[in-house]
Amino acid sequence: MTATVSALLADKDAGSNAIGAPGRMWLSYGALRALAAEVEADLRRFGIGAADRVAIVLPNGPEMAAAFVAIAQAAVTAPLNPAYQETEFSFYLQDLRAKAIVVPEGYDGPALAAAASLGMAILRLHSDLAGPAGQFRLTGAAGATPAPAGRPGPNATALILHTSGTTSRPKIVPLLQSNLVASAANIGTSLALTPADRCLNVMPLFHIHGLIAAVTASLAAGGSVWCAPGFDALKFFAWMKEARPTWYTAVPTMHQAILSRAARNRDVIEAHPLRFLRSSSASLPAQVMLELADTFKAPVIEAYGMTEATHQMACNPLPPRAQKPGSVGVAAGPRLGIAHEVENRLVDGTGEVVISGPNVTPGYEGNPDANAKNFFEADGLRWFRTGDQGALDEEGYLRLTGRLKEIINRGGEKISPLEVDGVLLDHPAVQQVVAFAMPHPKLGEEVAAAVVLREGQSATEREIRDFCAARMADFKVPRRVVILDEIPKGATGKLQRIGLAEKLGLGQPA
Template identity: 35%
Template sequence: MTNLAAGLLRTAERFPDRPALRLGDDVMTYAQLDDASARVVTYLRLCGVQPGDRVGLMLPNVPQFAVAYYGILRAGAVVVPMNPLLKGREVDFYLDDSEAAGMLAWYGGVDQGAAREGDRVSLVVEPSSFAELLAGHEPTPGLVERDGQDTAVVLYTSGTTGQPKGAELTHDNLRRNAEVTSTTLVDLSHEDVLFGALPLFHSFGQTVALNCAVRTGACLTLLPRFDPEQALAILTGHRVTVFAGVPTMFGALLNAAGTDDHDLSALRVCVSGGAALPVELLHRFERRFGTMILEGYGLSETSPVASFNHPDRPRKPGTIGTPIEGVEMRLAGPGGEDVPDGEVGEILIRGHNVMKGYWRRPDATAEAIVDGWLRTGDLARRDTDGYYAIVDRTKDLVIRGGYNVYPREVEEVLYEHPAVAEAAVLGMPHRTLGEEVVAVVALRPGASATGEELREHVKGQIAAYKYPRQVWIVDALPKGATGKILKRSITVPPQQPQ
């Protein structure tokens, strides 16, 4: 069976009484998840949803997300995951662009639950009423068979430039990515407990948390909205063995823990992705909690995992490791030519993880995928051992007086200062230089530092054209749904005291 939901049916048969999902003290077994998702199929069919139809899913990290997700897939339909924080105008765009048959939305939203004319399915999901609804429908056994190249999920990109584009991820894309991740990278079993703080509407959370857990029979313990104090309590109380997060989550956990005792002895491995992990933050976290962080890399368009610091190979902090099984990566120059080791080039990816294309956007697809290679827009260097190190996004590159400045390099130095919790380096327009390097920094709780002090800290360690001439200190940096720092949302005053 190539339907992505087939993994749930197999696991429910093997481990029916094992906990599949946990939210606080509430536990859902695999048998219960199997049964509930089969009842969703019945509901969708009564609503007129047909195989291949797109169905919006806008729920936080709650068990009902998994129930609806696998129910939609079992019905042969396509999941269109959406951030529950989206407003009506944004929701309308996602649904209209994907030509969705309707949506299932979390209760409490003002705009999200409103039915559109012509919707075949429109359901506001509230835990008790949702349970009653499903209880009133008999489960539909089995699932609708799908071809491996059929679209399973239309995942909309963040839309940093222009309107969001829907990446079509196939059943084979997502199934194979979860298979490789769970077997060769994290080595999951039904005895594991994964921490589910990554948003499930994002590919990182879907693959590395939900689909990996369901494939292996592990338990996914959920946190609807990341809070470091709650996260520490769950990591300790639920005896979490695998934690997958983004760099800002690791930093927040460090700051929240302070010098207090937290028993994270069950935690055997951490996975970091979504953004470059500062080396100093990696070392501080590992010293504090006595566990190992494996950094990987990927995009929504690659389902998402593309490369990883593999557990059976030497780990190189500051790198994203090597391509995963069945995936190729190379570095290309502006003309598409191969770039030698040690030099900077754009990462190109080819393999089973690369999306089918952008939904209804053939021009954008042709621009992104050239001769089977996905152009990522990310700049990196490769060493002689084949390990890749992210330098920056192409669009984040700062060109100061004709010299290339890679913000990641400057941010690494800022993170080495003991007062720095978060840092972002960007370019500001300059009359004669083209762009000037500036930094925006949030300090660790209880720490103090001035902009001038931080500027001098960096100035003494890198070339003169790279250090930030201005350093802003703010309470916190803006972040997206996954916790990734959003440079495009940073606003800085026209002048800054030195």
């Protein structure tokens, strides 16, 4: 089979459900294929060719999912966070060299202003709420000359995303048609997805996790994806009741919010049993994995992914194999290795996690320095450095110690923030935690932690620090514990360690 998004959908049963949403009829595979053909014809009429880049700025939901899948069969997709400000849109649209932008009918926000100032083609997406979920049409000005017909091949770029860029300028990650197909197949194999499976998607669809794990992998397996309009813990169980999913995928903070409302929704959980739950995009604390498994009476499959790998790299296996709390599982698609953190060679023990495989980006765009730093050849393979530190156990399960740039260096003592998280989460009053480095005038860095307490529970900073001191070496005990109502999160719901000390005004050197 040709490794393209178009070929991925070509053999699916035309009458089967593909995309759903709250209160909407289902969009079938046949209708999705017809939509893709219409979109392709429209884009060519607008002067958009197979190699041209189309930014997509749409709210979460079925239209965003359908637009991504349809446009990816005809051009290069570049989904962007609708919450960006105009200056951010200007930066990303210029950096991406996007030729056109897709915005909702009637939209008059900052993305439009940025695109107009850059002279980009403006394409309006018109949806019909009375029609099937995700059905839409595009309108725009016809191009001076229509673009040539033809769909992109396996080696053409299908999707462009930026790295998160917490400490530096974000890098451009081009992902090929073949990368998307390989990753969707890897996820489908890991989760044993079939046409009978249905994913309830609550992940943002400008991010690799939702785009590939929820949408593309579901469609590649001939299953269905039910698209919520974003994440809302208050509505999750009502959506579960309506969607009747066999699984959902989320980041740990979302799982924790769902758990906080699970007790009052036991009837829904029992009436609509899940085959499994999936977690990715940040480390899932062992305590949360065990609580989820007990609450939903289903295996919790933690996966390890990143944009440069078109999402999935490792995954805890389904039963009868073990789901190891605190581990991100075994190699799940690409080859997995451990490399020396400085030298370009593979090592045993703890080191930098590296991957090699057909789902890995060919390289950052226009950034030879980053490519030289992040890719190397060894043992006849081209390896990508993930920036994560970890080790493989005797059964091949990967345990991460943290992002290399997040490891806390306290006067030469290296401390894993994930280890500190794990101890703090054992405190009966602690619901959520993120350990991080704060500046120290003599040691360079010191350990700090932000925590959210469980509803109805109380604890002081001193009590939490004493709890840690009884369970770990003194140099690992947080010198500051900040108790918050909510820990600041990134756009995808991930807790962010880097920059948290500054956000909280902690540890400014004297």
